[in-house]
Amino acid sequence: MQQFFSMLFLIGLLFLLSILTGLLPFATPPMLIGQAIQQQAVDATGAANLVTSVVLGYRGIDTLGELSILFAASAAGGLVLGKTVRAKKAASENTGFILQAGTDLLFPLLLVAGLYIVLHGHLTPGGGFQGGVLLATAFFLPVLVRPGTSVSHKLLIVIEGLAGASFIAIGLLALYQGGEFLQPFLDKGLTGQLLSAGTLPLLYLAVGLKVGAELAGLLANLSTEQDGENDHVA
């Protein structure tokens, strides 16, 4: 009976989706506010990437909410997984030459790519969230390859706290300058240059560091195995 109802629900959902998508021409969504933003955004914020100008300029407080959601998720993950885990020092599994050499090669490349994506968030596609995840992956790879090594949680906490605090501090500074909360201030500069778009690159740097530190901590929590836990479950 339950299966029948879930089948019915699925068919209804499919019907609804097909009607919704059947009416729209592909890849051209009905834009209402997009036109206005497309015309003004470059002059208003100085960012060449319109998505960034929306994410941090027009909808900065939404981004702050997103950050707090991510923080809550990672805190809950840490609460469930990280009950004073002590990483097994003795567990030095040999993970193989290919994985180790590949990680050593990939680590600097991932680091450069992540920093590039974070710092060029206002010029090219990408930004704090994507670059931050890349950075977290880069710092997590050595842990994956050498199971004995542990990540310094204290350092991650300090980075995360400082980044989050600086995001809010920049928003409050805008308030102090006479604008709205999180309104971009500073000099807009020449659109397309690395040092342009006022405070947007700074905000994205804070987002990148915060996301990276949070996810690195979460991954480190997940990867540390507890003694004897495997025997209970398997």
Next chain:
Amino acid sequence: MEQFFVFLLVIMMLLGGLAAMLLKDLLAATAATSVVSLSLTAIFVLMRAPDVAMTEAVVGAGLSALILALGLRRLGIWQLDMPVKSRQKKAGDQ
């Protein structure tokens, strides 16, 4: 031409999703979810949304697969030097 590519990608996504549901080997199912995200990334690029495509590639194909794989490892279903047979047997036991 673009329609054809999108059609192909959607088929790939469907196959990946089906594989993720039906595969007995949970590590292979994790890889199949990555395939879904990867095809979705290509569709986002075709829709001219490179920012979203980047997020999907990094989070959907990379990070979520990593988290799923680590979860399997924590549950003891997947170890680094475990042959495929015993992995499937353990997944069946769960």
